[in-house]
Amino acid sequence: xxxxxxxxxxxxxxxxxxxxxxxxxxxxxxxxxxxxxxxxxxxxxxxxxxxxxxxxxxxxxxxxxxxxxxxxxxxxxxxxxxxxxxxxxxxxxxxxxxxxxxxxxxxxxxxxxxxxxxxxxxxxxxxxxxxxxxxxxxxxxxxxxxxxxxxxxxxxxxxxxxxxxxxxxxxxxxxxxxxxxxxxxxxxxxxxxxxxxxxxxxxxxxxxxxxxxxxxxxxxxxxxxxxxxxxxxxxxxxxxxxxxxxxxxxxxxxxxxxxxxxxxxxxxxxxxxxxxxxxxxxxxxxxxxxxxxxxxxxxxxxxxxxxxxxxxxxxxxxxxxxxxxxxxxxx
Amino acid sequence: xxxxxxxxxxxxxxxxxxxxxxxxxxxxxxxxxxxxxxxxxxxxxxxxxxxxxxxxxxxxxxxxxxxxxxxxxxxxxxxxxxxxxxxxxxxxxxxxxxxxxxxxxxxxxxxxxxxxxxxxxxxxxxxxxxxxxxxxxxxxxxxxxxxxxxxxxxxxxxxxxxxxxxxxxxxxxxxxxxxxxxxxxxxxxxxxxxxxxxxxxxxxxxxxxxxxxxxxxxxxxxxxxxxxxxxxxxxxxxxxxxxxxxxxxxxxxxxxxxxxxxxxxxxxxxxxxxxxxxxxxxxxxxxxxxxxxxxxxxxxxxxxxx
Numbered sequence: 001x002x003x004x005x006x007x008x009x010x011x012x013x014x015x016x017x018x019x020x021x022x023x024x025x026x027x028x029x030x031x032x033x034x035x036x037x038x039x040x041x042x043x044x045x046x047x048x049x050x051x052x053x054x055x056x057x058x059x060x061x062x063x064x065x066x067x068x069x070x071x072x073x074x075x076x077x078x079x080x081x082x083x084x085x086x087x088x089x090x091x092x093x094x095x096x097x098x099x100x101x102x103x104x105x106x107x108x109x110x111x112x113x114x115x116x117x118x119x120x121x122x123x124x125x126x127x128x129x130x131x132x133x134x135x136x137x138x139x140x141x142x143x144x145x146x147x148x149x150x151x152x153x154x155x156x157x158x159x160x161x162x163x164x165x166x167x168x169x170x171x172x173x174x175x176x177x178x179x180x181x182x183x184x185x186x187x188x189x190x191x192x193x194x195x196x197x198x199x200x201x202x203x204x205x206x207x208x209x210x211x212x213x214x215x216x217x218x219x220x221x222x223x224x225x226x227x228x229x230x231x232x233x234x235x236x237x238x239x240x241x242x243x244x245x246x247x248x249x250x251x252x253x254x255x256x257x258x259x260x261x262x263x264x265x266x267x268x269x270x271x272x273x274x275x276x277x278x279x280x281x282x283x284x285x286x287x288x289x290x291x292x293x294x295x296x297x298x299x300x301x302x303x304x305x306x307x308x309x310x311x312x313x314x315x316x317x318x319x320x321x322x323x324x325x326x327x328x329x330x331x
Numbered sequence: 332x333x334x335x336x337x338x339x340x341x342x343x344x345x346x347x348x349x350x351x352x353x354x355x356x357x358x359x360x361x362x363x364x365x366x367x368x369x370x371x372x373x374x375x376x377x378x379x380x381x382x383x384x385x386x387x388x389x390x391x392x393x394x395x396x397x398x399x400x401x402x403x404x405x406x407x408x409x410x411x412x413x414x415x416x417x418x419x420x421x422x423x424x425x426x427x428x429x430x431x432x433x434x435x436x437x438x439x440x441x442x443x444x445x446x447x448x449x450x451x452x453x454x455x456x457x458x459x460x461x462x463x464x465x466x467x468x469x470x471x472x473x474x475x476x477x478x479x480x481x482x483x484x485x486x487x488x489x490x491x492x493x494x495x496x497x498x499x500x501x502x503x504x505x506x507x508x509x510x511x512x513x514x515x516x517x518x519x520x521x522x523x524x525x526x527x528x529x530x531x532x533x534x535x536x537x538x539x540x541x542x543x544x545x546x547x548x549x550x551x552x553x554x555x556x557x558x559x560x561x562x563x564x565x566x567x568x569x570x571x572x573x574x575x576x577x578x579x580x581x582x583x584x585x586x587x588x589x590x591x592x593x594x595x596x597x598x599x600x601x602x603x604x605x606x607x608x609x610x611x612x613x614x615x616x617x618x619x620x621x622x623x624x625x626x627x628x629x630x631x632x633x634x635x636x637x
């Protein structure tokens with residue numbers, strides 16, 4: 001049993017009790033604020049930095065804390081003379097956006113799927129869960145690689161066609177908007193495909209919880225009172241599922257970030273001139289050689305990635321202890 | 332048992348069929364042709380080449396002929412490595428991948444069990460906290476972060492070990508450690524939890540009461556029972572190591588089969604990609620089947636169905 005079993009204040013509702021339990025878990029609490037701080041820095045600081053840091057320059061491979069070219073390069077510069085601190089923040093931002101958006105898609109698919117299976121029960125439930133088992137057993141990331149290779153040029157072509165069409169008709173706002181989307185086509189397809197792949201665990205958890213909830217007295221009472229299925233889902237199931245969904249959302253975000261970095265590291269995800277933590281690691285790993293090691297290009301992205309993933313996992317574990325009554329990690 | 336095996340085998344074939352079909356049509360959906368990366372030959376030569384590689388006719392007829400070849404065990408010829416069949420390429424690469432995987436398997440299981448048991452035996456000590464924190468670290472941080480860092484530290488700064496390739500026995504140490512670390516960490520956590528469960532049971536108290544030494548109690552009596560969940564993780568472990576080695580092989584430039592994955596996608600090498608996907612999926616699904624059977628043999632309470 002997790003700590004949520006003993007609410008800190010008598011009569012506290014489960015979410016409040018969970019929050020109280022989370023505050024007592026020091027590692028998870030610190031991680032939570034670390035992630036908030038990292039997100040704020042990643043979004044707020046880059047616009048404040050001088051533009052010379054963001055463009056390629058002649059001052060390539062400056063070491064960390066170098067003050068020689070146009071200000072302080074905290075993390076040094078990379079192969080194109082861009083400031084590595086700026087690149088890391090931009091990469092962190094991309095990784096966070098992909099992680100959150102992908103996890104949200106997986107949340108919608110997973111909880112809908114799980115809820116339908118759990119509510120339908122019987123044969124429908126059995127078939128739906130066997131399908132989940134089957135998808136679990138195939139190497140999904142390998143399919144994403146093929147999927148991206150197949151559809152990235154198409155989406156790019158589609159956006160391009162739409163832009164030309166807009167230009168013909170003189171819709172300037174649409175044209176600009178589509179124009180700005182084109183460099184992000186890889187990111188869009190990454191978010192979509194990762195979200196489409198990582199919903200399996202969510203579906204299993206939600207279905208299990210729905211199976212328990214639907215036998216409870218208050219659901220039975222609601223049904224006896226003649227409430228519609230939709231009303232039961234909205235008023236009785238969703239509030240009781242919210243804690244567990246939130247928990248597994250936090251655990252899905254690092255998974256999606258990992259997948260994205262994995263693909264970017266292999267050169268199949270986010271690529272130049274955009275950056276993600278994975279593509280920065282790829283660049284860093286490529287310049288490691290015995291003659292002259294440019295260690296900062298590898299060390300800083302690696303450190304940011306490690307801290308981010310560790311914090312997300314600490315937070316996810318903490319939330320699970322707080323919200324998931326079945327987890328036995330409270331030992 | 333036999334009907335169960337037959338049904339699972341049929342399911343395996345079904346999964347493989349779906350995998351082949353999806354891969355083939357996804358690769359067909361990629362815009363551009365295999366000639367994108369090189370100069371396009373004159374039309375009549377191009378036609379001959381397409382015919383030779385079985386890429387002429389409608390997609391459906393190509394697919395049907397490909398399936399026919401697959402049934403005969405022919406994975407066809409690679410488009411990129413012109414004179415090599417996919418069978419040959421895989422036969423060259425897989426031994427390296429298997430050796431790396433086997434070494435990592437032993438490392439992950441051995442180190443994981445030892446560390447987990449030690450952490451449980453010294454619960455809440457500095458050893459326990461240290462072990463569990465590093466376990467969480469290695470579970471959270473992927474091999475493509477730890478791999479280049481290992482190269483940087485042990486290969487370049489300290490200069491103790493070779494940084495890649497497969498020339499001497501020393502060059503396999505870093506990739507094996509890198510591949511094994513996250514799974515050793517997972518096994519250690521599993522082992523610690525299970526060991527703590529076992530150590531709180533009656534027969535352990537009896538063993539203590541008999542006056543057995545701490546070492547005999549923990550490593551002889553408790554270990555035997557506590558190791559069971561780890562045993563059941565060995566199947567998935569083997570499967571994970573197989574797919575995990577794709578990226579490790581790339582980082583450490585090992586001439587295994589994993590590197591063909593990315594290369595074949597980049598080169599639009601349909602048949603090489605198909606071959607790699609088929610072989611990897613077969614091995615993965617077969618491992619799952621072996622695990623199910625092993626469960627049933629080990630634990631008589633589980634009945635096989637489905």
